[in-house]
Amino acid sequence: MLKPVPSSVTTPDRLRELAALRQRITLWRSEGQRIGFVPTMGALHAGHLALVKHARSLSDKVVVSIFVNPLQFAPHEDFDRYPRREDADSALLAEAGADLVWLPTSELMYPKGFATKIELTGPAEGLETDFRPQFFGGVATVVTKLFNQVTPDIAVFGEKDYQQLKVVQTFTRDLDMPLEVIGLPTIRESDGLALSSRNAYLSAEERDTAAKLHAELHAIAETVQAGGDADASIERAKIRLEAAGFGPIDYIALRDADSLAPPSADSRALRLLAAAWLGKTRLIDNIAV
Ligand code: PAF
Secondary structure, three states, X not given: OOOOOOOOOOXXXXXXXXXXXXXXXXXXXXXXXXXXXXXXXOOOOHHHHHHHHHHHHHOOEEEEEEOOOHHXXXXXXXXXXXXXXXXXXXXXXXXXXXXXXXXXXXXXXXXXXXXXXXXXXXXHOOXXXXXXXXXXXHHHHHHHHHHHHHOOOEEEEEHHXXXXXXXXXXXXXXXXXXXXXEEEOOOEOOOOOEOOHHHHHOOXXXXXXXXHHHHHHHHHHHHHHOOOOHHHHHHHHHHHHHHHOEEEEEEEXXXXXXOOOOOOOOXXXXXXXXXXXXXXXXEEEEEEO
């Protein structure tokens, strides 16, 4: 349930025109304000609000964009049913301390004749890309456009989408984009389920089962930390998840935490990443190992 916005909280302006956004950013810059940015697709939950609060703590002004980006969905995916609730989202953003909500239109983002693609390698290879080949190209395109529109000093992304975070950090570094991309740990329900806008798709029964994904990642991580066989542990976890009702399991993989390549002797830290279907909902999660 949405809590009513206390009267002391100022509702952030909602802008839809690039000229108006640029004018506001120019004004803030002339005042020497540091600008933080959180890109979202809306359907905001406590995980997004934590990103906004973190951006707030690191900057003077916080811009949050809401744009359900068609480019990162394949035709058979959930673009049409992705939850859209602009008014409720704006009220939550007021409480979290956002100064501006940027709501670009599809016509502004992808006008007729739009013809540019960003080609990604490195951390964009494998994992999500094996199952959603369009995804990171779409994310890189929209995030680059949003960065060019908002021109933030910092942008905050959730570790929930760990591969996305690494891809964004990599292309911003490679393309000399003048901002810092900061990752924030995943916010979880009390039973461990990672917060996600897509959790809204889960039935009550699926919701009870959903937390098992996180529990199994923990079980694998413990085995690996104790020097056990990662592959065997992953296979056992997959069998238990399938018995609990998950399937198909797109991947459960142990990777180098920076490059997302398979672990090597040079790996300084490891990350365990997973994506699995529960009914009609695709859940992703990851933990540090
Ligand atoms: O993580 C998301 O919500 C989206 O992928 C993002 C970064 C807003 C780009 O559309």
